[in-house]
Amino acid sequence: MRIDEIISADGRPVFSFEFFPPKTEQGEANLRGALAELRELEPDFVSVTYGAGGSTREKTIDIVSHIKRDYGLETMAHFTCVGSTVDDLRGTLGRMRDAGIDNVLALRGDPPQGQQEWEQTEGGLAYSTELVALIAQEYEFAIGAACFPEVHVDAVDAESDLRFLGEKVAAGARFLITQLFFDNELYFDFVQRARRAGIEVPIIPGIMPITNFEQLKRMTGMCGASLPEPLLSELELRSEQPEAVTDFGVAYATLQCADLLRRGAPGIHFYTINRSPATRAILSALRVLRPWAQG
Numbered sequence: 001m002r003i004d005e006i007i008s009a010d011g012r013p014v015f016s017f018e019f020f021p022p023k024t025e026q027g028e029a030n031l032r033g034a035l036a037e038l039r040e041l042e043p044d045f046v047s048v049t050y051g052a053g054g055s056t057r058e059k060t061i062d063i064v065s066h067i068k069r070d071y072g073l074e075t076m077a078h079f080t081c082v083g084s085t086v087d088d089l090r091g092t093l094g095r096m097r098d099a100g101i102d103n104v105l106a107l108r109g110d111p112p113q114g115q116q117e118w119e120q121t122e123g124g125l126a127y128s129t130e131l132v133a134l135i136a137q138e139y140e141f142a143i144g145a146a147c148f149p150e151v152h153v154d155a156v157d158a159e160s161d162l163r164f165l166g167e168k169v170a171a172g173a174r175f176l177i178t179q180l181f182f183d184n185e186l187y188f189d190f191v192q193r194a195r196r197a198g199i200e201v202p203i204i205p206g207i208m209p210i211t212n213f214e215q216l217k218r219m220t221g222m223c224g225a226s227l228p229e230p231l232l233s234e235l236e237l238r239s240e241q242p243e244a245v246t247d248f249g250v251a252y253a254t255l256q257c258a259d260l261l262r263r264g265a266p267g268i269h270f271y272t273i274n275r276s277p278a279t280r281a282i283l284s285a286l287r288v289l290r291p292w293a294q295g
Helices: 003-008 025-039 055-073 084-096 126-137 158-171 184-196 213-223 229-237 243-263 278-288
Strands: 012-021 047-048 075-080 105-107 142-147 175-178 268-271
Touching: 003 142, 012 025, 012 175, 012 278, 025 055, 025 278, 047 055, 047 243, 055 084, 075 084, 075 126, 084 126, 105 126, 105 175, 126 142, 126 158, 142 158, 158 184, 184 243, 229 243, 243 268, 243 278, 268 278
Parallel strands: 012 047, 012 268, 047 075, 075 105, 105 142, 142 175
Antiparallel strands: none
């Protein structure tokens, strides 16, 4: 089923999980365990990333197909321009279509490992807008795109970033998923600016439960997401107590998600890091509390 149809089906919030293709046997086991446990929560859809530079392209298609076939979950494949000619992109899209995949998250993609600057492949595409347009013009996928409440790291400024986002929507993106953030006002301010700019598609907040302080610092450093000072202070107080970090991170994410849903967010996309306990606890609490019914 198309994700744009799932979002608009009955007005209730949608919940989704993001996974990445594992590179080791232990990683494979972690993913299988997370899928088995999170399936019980009946998510509306799950997504699977590409590795940097599209390095796990075929594995992504295999995992998405496996999740849909063997777990009965709706799926979305991430898809990037990196390291591919237009003919390569069409070939991969054809394999996705033939595998029964209905949903694609169209991204420019990160530079390959060891490469600092993003470079267009000869015969390929330079921007995610071009990728969205290619998919929309030639295929029947439901297309999602990324958006950035704190501005894309390569954008000149917030205005140009928002203008570029509008072009992606005009090219065929039917829903948006945000980069992770930890201050809800950033999300609501971004949505308000997007609506004023004429962007009307659903904007789903992406939330990463904090379970590892060092991992969090690496990820926010790479993507440019900020940490509110009170949150950072509390994490630093617990920096030598990993279990305390996880407990606090789950509590913070639960409150963050409840506030988002109470104030009208169309759902939550969880960045699971291929682990299930934190996401299971948060989503279970949200379904008990039903904050979207309290707005």
